[in-house]
Amino acid sequence: MNAxxxxxxxxxxxxxRTVGPAAGIALICALAVLFWSRDEVSGNRPELAVAPLTPExxxxxxxxxxxxxxxxxxxxxxxxxxxxxxxxxxxxxxEELEARLSAAGRPAALLxxxxxxxxxxxxxxxITPDTLGDIQSLRRLEKALQVQALALARSGRADRGxxxxxxxxxxxxxxxxxxxxxxxxxxxxxxxxAGTRIVDLIASRHAPSDEALRRALAALPSLRTDxxxxxxxxxxxxxxxxxxxxxxxxxxxxxxxxxxxxxxxAGVSNLPLFFKPRQTENLFVAYLDHSLRLIDAPVSSRxxxxxxxxxxxxxxxxxxxxxxxxxxxxxxxxxxxxxxSLLTNRLCEQSQLSLTETVVALRLYHNRHGALPATLDALxxxxxxxxxRDYVDGEPLRYSREFFSVWSSGREGLEVRSATDDVAPxxxxxxxxxxxxxxxx
Numbered sequence: 001m002n003a004x005x006x007x008x009x010x011x012x013x014x015x016x017r018t019v020g021p022a023a024g025i026a027l028i029c030a031l032a033v034l035f036w037s038r039d040e041v042s043g044n045r046p047e048l049a050v051a052p053l054t055p056e057x058x059x060x061x062x063x064x065x066x067x068x069x070x071x072x073x074x075x076x077x078x079x080x081x082x083x084x085x086x087x088x089x090x091x092x093x094x095e096e097l098e099a100r101l102s103a104a105g106r107p108a109a110l111l112x113x114x115x116x117x118x119x120x121x122x123x124x125x126x127i128t129p130d131t132l133g134d135i136q137s138l139r140r141l142e143k144a145l146q147v148q149a150l151a152l153a154r155s156g157r158a159d160r161g162x163x164x165x166x167x168x169x170x171x172x173x174x175x176x177x178x179x180x181x182x183x184x185x186x187x188x189x190x191x192x193x194a195g196t197r198i199v200d201l202i203a204s205r206h207a208p209s210d211e212a213l214r215r216a217l218a219a220l221p222s223l224r225t226d227x228x229x230x231x232x233x234x235x236x237x238x239x240x241x242x243x244x245x246x247x248x249x250x251x252x253x254x255x256x257x258x259x260x261x262x263x264x265x266a267g268v269s270n271l272p273l274f275f276k277p278r279q280t281e282n283l284f285v286a287y288l289d290h291s292l293r294l295i296d297a298p299v300s301s302r303x304x305x306x307x308x309x310x311x312x313x314x315x316x317x318x319x320x321x322x323x324x325x326x327x328x329x330x331x332x333x334x335x336x337x338x339x340x341s342l343l344t345n346r347l348c349e350q351s352q353l354s355l356t357e358t359v360v361a362l363r364l365y366h367n368r369h370g371a372l373p374a375t376l377d378a379l380x381x382x383x384x385x386x387x388x389r390d391y392v393d394g395e396p397l398r399y400s401r402e403f404f405s406v407w408s409s410g411r412e413g414l415e416v417r418s419a420t421d422d423v424a425p426x427x428x429x430x431x432x433x434x435x436x437x438x439x440x441x
Contacts, residue, residue, distance in 0.1 A: 138175075142168070142191055149198050158208040165202060166219050169195025173223050189349060192223060196356040203356075203363045205433045210367055217360045217383065223353055347391040351408045351428045354388030358397055358406050359430050372401045372435050390428075404432040 145168050152161035172191025199216055202208060208216075358376065361383035365373055373379065376387045376399050387396045390408040398407045408428040 138187055139190065142194055146194055146198060150201065153202045153206040153208075158202055158206040159212040161206070162199060162202045162208045162212045162216055165195050165198035166216055167195070169199070169223055170219070171195075189345070193349065193352060196220075196223070196352050199356050200359050200430045203360050203434075204430060207434075208363075210364060213360050213364050213367075217357065217364070220353060220357050220360070224350065344392075348408075348428060350391040351397075354390065354397055355406055355408065355428045355430055357384060358388050358399070359432065362406070362432060363434060366432075366435055372404070372432065374401060375399065401435075404435045406430050406432065 145164060149161040149164040149168065152158070152164060169192050172188040172193070172195060175188030175191060199220075203213060203216070358379075361379045362372060364383055365379060376396065380386055389396050390398070393409045395409065398409070399405070407430070
């Protein structure tokens, strides 16, 4: 008799043994559903499995589309589909729905409109609980707009879907520029990335008109943002963090503000002598400016870029690590993204824009000539001012007429591609589906 059998039996032990396997199977099924419900728009993945729009009333069609798609996250479907529908249809700018939409409450859509209308030079906002709630609404809105844009394209309205994807990308650029903190910057980055990838999908797999493609090609260059935008956001965030910690150290009895730095400031309020907010802010901002300048610098200048700010001799002796400020440097290193990651993400964003411009230009070329060009040089100067480049290594984007593909090197430096190769890590990739079909007579 083993040790388990010697234990006293509970009256419910037989029931638990019966329910246990069933509960395990149910858990496995739930995890499988969650896995298949992930909403990822990527160049090497199939489109979102959305049902085409039906001729039923608009207020029901979008909800049915959400419920019919197993690849839509459950939190989007369960978080008031009616509200998500209103927000998405609002940005489609359907004139027939204007009267109904004007009376609906749409905080996320209104915030997005504010971002689209707000000048970049305006003073940034601070992070509050309401702001964080708006960000969550914006991320749900981003997913809904992805679905709506692809549904429009699949229902034969590719021009409308392309315009909506461009609006999504434009909103991301404005969110990056007009909000003075990294939380809104990362949200805007997600909008911009989703919008440009959907432009790739619609231009490659559907049939937008040449007029819509030309509009997209004219709008894409304006989506590139100056690296100083991210530097401004980081400076504002560091300054807010420094003021918050400084205030907590001077007035420990004051209630902690509900902000992103609440837990951090509470931990350092008793160590005012070991944390020098202004010095730490200047140290990290100097390193940030140096890192962002590497985006448009030659690749040789980016080789061996420093990982830690105090390891870079070019920042000067005064910026080296001060043992008295070890706490400050350590805290800011924890609460902010690592600079190599920020730089890589920024480079990939610029490469994604290059790839989107290339896909749209290739579609226009194919529509006119009925075939793909031998090289990307054929797109210059009629469609593009120059061959778009891969910002990771500074070289022109990779292109293969044989495999109907455009891609970047990514961080792995991939140079050879076949029809069955997987996408390398951090690689930007698009397959030109329109060129596989025989040209129309």
